[in-house]
Amino acid sequence: MAYDALAESVRLIESRELQPVLRLSRRRRFAAMSVDIADDVAVTTFARRGVGCLWSETHILVQRQGLWQMVGGGGASEDENLLGPRPGHLPAGPVDLRATKQGVDPRVFVIGGGGGVSVPGSGQWPRRSRxxxxxxxxxxxxxxxxxxxxxxxxxxxxxxxxxxxxxxGSFELALYDGAGRLLGTVRAQHPKG
Structure with a gap:
């Protein structure tokens, strides 16, 4: 099964549905992992089977004149457990001090990185980028x-x-459990913020 990042991202944005896939194979070479949409901007993440390893790939898309266009993204190789069920406690590793300082247990929540892109403006302010x-x-x-x-x-x-x-700049993430209880809030920082 071939992987067309733009087509699969648009399909994911339109459906907003994720199907659990626990592992990739020769037959199943990629799987949608996440999608977030805010007005005319979206970010999608996919797991992709590479040569000898798995890749996590993130794509930033902007909607212009009704069509989604890919404007940026990135990726990194990952461990074999990329698509495995989330654990009761996150594994020990580099502690995210931003979350720990705010009282959020690093066994519950970790910021792993991020990315961004400057996109040329359109409409009333075509020379202004965002x-x-x-x-x-x-x-x-x-x-x-x-x-x-x-x-x-x-x-x-x-x-x-x-x-x-x-x-x-920074923005707030609120974490909720299955009963709708607030577990904590974290102020996250944009990579370029």
Missing amino acids: WISYVDIRVNADVVSIVVDGRRIPVPWHGRLAVLGGRR
Whole structure:
């Protein structure tokens, strides 16, 4: 099965549906991992089977005149458990001090990085560009949804997702459990912020 990043991203944006896939194979070479949409901007994440490893690829898209266009993104190789079910506690690793300082247990929530792109303006201000960015986050099995800028984003089975930020600078992520209880809030920083 071939992987067309733009076509698969548009399909994911339009459906907003993620189908759990626990592993990739020769027959199943990619799987949608997450999607976040804010007005005319979206970020999608896919797992892709490469040569001898798995890749996590993130794509930033902008909607212009009714069509989605890819404007940026990135990727990195990942471990074999990329699509595995999210654990009860996140594995020990580099502690995200931004989350820890705010009282959020790093076994529950970690910011893993992110990216962004400067996109030329259009319409009334064609020469003015805007910065579109996202953060990569990982949560444990306790977190079932994340709210950012009024958008409730369901957490996929693997607990990894890319989330669009609001404006340049920092923005707040609220973590909720299955009963709708607030588990904590984290102020995340844009990569270029």
